[in-house]
């Protein structure tokens with residue numbers, strides 16, 4: 077068992093990482109203390125893990141542990157699912173002092189987190205992430221929200237969880253394609269500011285794909301530590317936190333343009349990071365050798381390295397124009413000086429961006 081802390085003053089919270097949820101009741105008990113918890117999950121994760129979590133919670137509260145199972149998929153990260161959650165919470169008479177628990181991947185964590193941020197103007201919530209992507213990224217840092225047909229995560233709030241409980245054994249049931257998608261965010265941390273981790277990933281990528289428990293535990297803890305550090309410095313993305321968006325301006329355009337769910341988030345941002353690398357290279361920043369290392373690692377992780385056919389440069393431009401990093405109408409992108417040195421900037425040659433879009437969408 078390993079415990080990290082997201083340091084945010086009186087809103088600091090622990091991330092517990094381990095195999096099995098044996099110690100879960102120890103961590104949950106102090107938060108419950110006469111309060112009631114309900115669970116939001118989905119129709120895939122519920123049948124796998126809801127009973128375990130319920131059994132852990134049952135001795136800690138005097139009322140039955142109610143749960144809502146939403147439909148599964150990125151296309152359900154929308155207003156209609158959010159409304160389903162509000163209705164459930166009201167029917168359950170959940171009070172302002174009660175708790176909501178998100179059990180599932182990033183879709184459930186984001187939407188349940190936003191329900192917690194807005195229900196009765198904000199109640200506490202706990203993240204129990206069950207995908208690699210949610211264990212290394214979405215459960216940490218308090219970004220919650222839903223998609224809009226015109227843009228990813230366009231409606232939401234910053235709302236930190238009170239606790240993150242990561243049971244790495246849940247990854248045993250995760251499909252290979254989803255494991256690879258999670259590796260995209262893991263590789264992202266190496267690219268942003270952790271070149272040693274990037275080099276470790278190059279050596280251990282096969283072990284990670286084979287679900288070696290030690291390799292996974294190390295990669296999850298290192299990713300959470302890297303993210304927690306950035307979030308602690310800049311909780312609401314006034315500056316440095318935007319680095320966590322490496323590959324996301326391109327990647328979100330892929331997800332929105334292809335229709336939510338066609339490309340997994342991790343797949344889209346892997347291709348997006350390669351697009352950011354291509355542009356960085358055209359600007360004379362990152363060198364060819366580093367771009368090849370990136371391409372090799374994403375490929376070894378089972379991820380795409382080019383955007384999908386069928387999204388034109390014009391469509392990319394159109395969707396990218398509503399990115400949340402746009403300021404006074406100017407697009408800001410996360411670009412790379414080298415592996416481990418990312419930067420957020422609006423100061424790039426627009427011609428080079430055009431060339432990247434033309435070259436890679438034609439590939």
Ligand SMILES: NC(=O)c1ccc[n+]([C@@H]2O[C@H](COP(=O)([O-])OP(=O)(O)OC[C@H]3O[C@@H](n4cnc5c(N)ncnc54)[C@H](O)[C@@H]3O)[C@@H](O)[C@H]2O)c1
Nearest residue numbers: 120148181182183206207209210213214219246249250341
């Ligand atoms: N809030 C943030 O900081 C943040 C960070 C990264 C990504 N995200 C968001 O997270 C979402 C992607 O999350 P994701 O990749 O976890 O996708 P997801 O939540 O859709 O989960 C992927 C699939 O795996 C299934 N699943 C979950 N756990 C499982 C398990 N243990 N065994 C078997 N199947 C399981 C799910 O039902 C789903 O079908 C996107 O919406 C993305 O925008 C948010």
Ligand SMILES: O=C(O)C(=O)C[C@@H](O)[C@H](O)[C@H](O)COP(=O)(O)O
Nearest residue numbers: 213217219228229317320321324400
């Ligand atoms: O936590 C962050 O900050 C991130 O940017 C993490 C990203 O991996 C994640 O996909 C996030 O949801 C993107 O946020 P957005 O603000 O670009 O929608």
Ligand SMILES: [Zn+2]
Nearest residue numbers: 261324341345
């Ligand atoms: Zn992401």
